[in-house]
Every structure is written in C-alpha cells, then in structure tokens.
Amino acid sequence: MIVTSHSRYTFGMNPELSRLLQCPACRAPLVQAGEALACAGCGASIPIVNGVPRLAGETYVASFGRQWNRYDVARPEEDDAVFRVKTGINPEDLRGKLVLDAGCGGGRYARLLGEHGANLVGVDLSTAVEKAATLCAPFPNVAIVQADLLDLRLADESFDAAFSIGVMHHSPDPRRAFAQVARKVKPGGRLAVWLYRKNIAPQEWLNSGLRAVATRMPPRWLERLCAAAGVLGSVPVLNRTLNKVANFSNHPDWTLRVCDNFDWYAPRYQSHHTVDELSRWFREEGFDDLTELRPARAGRLYDWAYHHDLIIGSGVNMAGTKRG
Numbered sequence: 001m002i003v004t005s006h007s008r009y010t011f012g013m014n015p016e017l018s019r020l021l022q023c024p025a026c027r028a029p030l031v032q033a034g035e036a037l038a039c040a041g042c043g044a045s046i047p048i049v050n051g052v053p054r055l056a057g058e059t060y061v062a063s064f065g066r067q068w069n070r071y072d073v074a075r076p077e078e079d080d081a082v083f084r085v086k087t088g089i090n091p092e093d094l095r096g097k098l099v100l101d102a103g104c105g106g107g108r109y110a111r112l113l114g115e116h117g118a119n120l121v122g123v124d125l126s127t128a129v130e131k132a133a134t135l136c137a138p139f140p141n142v143a144i145v146q147a148d149l150l151d152l153r154l155a156d157e158s159f160d161a162a163f164s165i166g167v168m169h170h171s172p173d174p175r176r177a178f179a180q181v182a183r184k185v186k187p188g189g190r191l192a193v194w195l196y197r198k199n200i201a202p203q204e205w206l207n208s209g210l211r212a213v214a215t216r217m218p219p220r221w222l223e224r225l226c227a228a229a230g231v232l233g234s235v236p237v238l239n240r241t242l243n244k245v246a247n248f249s250n251h252p253d254w255t256l257r258v259c260d261n262f263d264w265y266a267p268r269y270q271s272h273h274t275v276d277e278l279s280r281w282f283r284e285e286g287f288d289d290l291t292e293l294r295p296a297r298a299g300r301l302y303d304w305a306y307h308h309d310l311i312i313g314s315g316v317n318m319a320g321t322k323r324g
Contacts, residue, residue, distance in 0.1 A: 017121055017143040021046075022153040024055050051137075052129045056148040060172065061126040063266035066219055068106035068128030071259040074135060079108045085296045087163045087192035088319045094118040097160040102149055102181045103167025107132025114139030121154065123147040149177040156183050163192040166263075166315070169271045175281060182285035185322045191287060192319040198272035199309050203245075207312065210246060214265035226261035233257045244305075247312040264313065275316045287320030 021030045021037065028041025030053075037046040037053055047054050058065055083091060095117035104110045104122030113120050114136050122132055122144045133144040147153060149164075150173060162185050168174040178193065185191050198204065214222055229248035232238050234257070243250055249260035264270075275292060282290055295306065295314065305311050 014119075014140055014143055017119065017141075020121060020155045020158055021053065021055065021145065022155065024151070024153050027153065050130050051133050052144055052146055054146045055153050056125055056146055056151070058126050058146075059148075060268045061170070063219065063262070063268070064105065064124070064170075065127035067259060067262050067266065068126070069131045071106075071255055071262075073106060073256055073259050074108040074111065075253070075256070076112070079112050081296070082165075083109050083112055083163075086165050086194045086293060086315075086317055088291060088293050089161065089163075089190065089192065091116040091118070094161060098158060100154070100159045100162035100181065100184055102152075102162055102164035102177075104129070104132050104144065105167075107135040107144065109163070109165065110142055110144065111135045111139070114142040117141065121145060121159075123149070123152065123154070125149065149180055152180040152184065154184050157186045159184050159186060159189055161185070161190045161192075165192075165194045166196075168193065169195045169273065170267045170269050171271075172269050174271050174273070178281050179285055182282075182287070182322070187322050187324040189322050190319060191282070191322065192293070192317070193278065193282075194293075194315045194317045195273045195278060196270065197309060197311070197314045197316050198274050199312055203310070203312055204272065206246060211265060211270060215268060219266065222266055223258070223262060226258050226265065229261045230254060230257040233261075244310065244312060249313075260313075273316050275318070278316050278318045282318055282320040286323045288323055289321040291319045293317040293319055 018032055023030055023039035023041060023044055025044050026042045028039050030037040030039055030046060035048050080091065091113055094113055097118055099113055099118045099120045101110045101120055101122040104124045105128050107122060110120055110122035110132055120142045125148050129144050129146045136142040136144060149171060162181055164181055168177040171177040182191055233248055233250045247264050249257040251257045251260055279290055306314060
C-alpha cells in the first residue's frame with residue numbers, strides 16, 4: 001500500500017517530555033509557547049510545524065522523508081517481533097520508562113512502545129517525523145521531534161533505554177551519532193544499536209558501484225527499479241540466490257519489498273560495520289554487559305553464511321548497559 005497523504009492533528013507537548021529538549025543554539029531548556037518552543041536562555045523560537053518541533057532541518061536525508069511518508073510499512077505484529085530481536089528488550093518491560101527512539105523514521109517502533117505505556121521521545125532528521133507523529137497521535141506519552149543525531153539536543157543521561165535500528169549507518173559520521181545517543185542514556189540504562197554488516201570485499205565493491213549509480217537517479221526512476229526488484233523478490237529461486245550478489249528484498253509483503261529496496265539504494269550515505277567495531281564503540285562510551293544480538297532466522301547454511309559476512313543487508317547488533 002502506498003500512502004500519499006495523512007491526516008493533520010493538534011500538537012500538545014507532554015511537559016514531562018518537553019523538559020528534555022534543548023535549544024539548538026545554546027542548549028538551554030525549551031518551553032512551549034503557543035505554536036512554538038521558546039528558549040529560556042537566548043530567547044530563540046523553535047517552530048512546531050504540522051505538530052512536530054523542528055530542532056533541525058532535513059539535509060542529506062530527503063530520501064527517507066519520501067520513503068516513510070509514501071509507503072505504509074507499519075505491521076504491528078512484525079514490528080513487535082523485530083523490536084524484540086534487535087533490542088533484546090520486551091516492549092512491555094518499558095512501561096513507565098523513559099525511552100529514546102534514535103531515528104524513528106515513520107514511527108512504527110515508537111507506536112509499539114507507546115501502546116505498551118513507555119514514555120518515548122522519537123527523533124528523526126527527515127520529514128518522516130510527520131508520518132511518525134500521525135501514527136503516534138493517540139499516545140500522549142510519545143513525542144516526535146525533528147532533530148539531528150549528530151547534534152542531539154536532548155538532556156544528557158536522562159533515558160532509561162535507547163535504541164537505534166538501522167539508522168546510524170546512514171549518517172556521514174556514524175561514530176559521532178553513536179556517541180551522541182549513548183550520552184543520553186542514564187547510568188544503568190540500556191542501549192541497543194543495529195547497523196549494516198560489512199560483507200566480503202567483492203560484495204562491498206559491487207554494492208558501492210550499484211549505489212553510485214542509484215543515488216544519482218531521480219527518485220521516481222529509482223522507485224520503478226525498486227518495484228521491478230520487488231518482482232524478483234517474489235521468485236523463489238532468485239530471492240534466495242541472486243539477492244546474495246546484488247541486494248534486493250525477499251520480504252513476503254510487496255510494499256515492504258519495494259520500500260526495503262528503496263531504503264538500500266536511495267540514501268546518500270551508507271556505511272557497513274563489524275561486530276568488533278561496534279563493541280569497541282560501546283566500551284569507549286562507558287557500556288558494559290555487552291550482548292551480541294543474533295537474528296531470529298537460523299539454520300546451518302544461514303548461520304554459516306552469516307558468520308562469514310556473506311549475507312548482504314544483514315546486521316551487526318549489540319546491546320549494553322551504561323556504567324554507573
């Protein structure tokens with residue numbers, strides 16, 4: 001299903017969540033002032049547009065605004081399962097906890113946690129925040145904010161838990177984005193991060209070449225190619241063999257296949273990482289009790305290919321607890 005518009009709504013910032021926001025200019029606290037947020041320090045005014053505070057403007061992430069506002073990808077049952085696997089956290093355990101969704105996209109995980117009673121701040125740099133805010137409108141315990149992970153203007157050491165699923169590798173500086181998010185977790189809090197896995201050299205070369213072409217294409221042309229790749233993803237033999245050479249989704253849902261393909265080929269930035277690298281980031285930012293989170297899929301052949309970094313689009317996934 002493709003969605004070309006969504007309903008508007010009235011924004012009223014939850015005061016317990018709004019106190020976490022900081023001025024982009026001077027880092028002083030922000031307070032709601034009508035249809036804007038006012039800085040208590042320098043007096044700057046932060047606009048609220050279509051119900052979302054805009055602490056930053058969309059820059060290099062326009063493809064994500066197009067992607068998440070155009071495609072309806074929320075699937076409650078699947079979102080629940082993916083969240084559990086990629087964070088190692090049961091959503092119901094976050095009831096009443098303060099949670100950061102670092103790169104909320106269209107808001108499917110924010111909605112999931114809102115339904116389970118978490119107090120959540122979802123941030124994203126793209127205009128996908130409008131879709132996320134609409135999706136989460138029934139939950140006053142959820143706030144969606146347009147903000148930059150590279151300069152995350154939220155109070156440090158405030159969140160009981162934070163997660164970032166498939167986002168930081170689309171930043172020009174994933175290490176800085178990681179540090180910014182890690183800084184927001186309070187001592188004893190939990191952080192989970194999922195990044196694209198670095199594959200073997202021939203796969204990396206091929207991916208770089210294909211993306212060098214794809215990222216220069218007009219979005220409407222690229223979407224047509226992604227739809228064509230969506231057809232390949234429905235062919236049983238091809239979707240288990242050819243997509244290990246050139247990445248295309250074999251998700252059983254047509255819309256999600258096309259969206260996954262666009263998500264891979266459209267973004268300006270895409271970096272790939274190793275387990276050791278991500279583990280080092282956690283340790284450098286003061287996290288212990290590290291856990292490598294494995295994918296839900298299993299089997300002798302899959303496990304062998306995963307272990308040897310042969311599965312394009314697979315991830316490195318870690319969680320850790322911040323030292324007190």
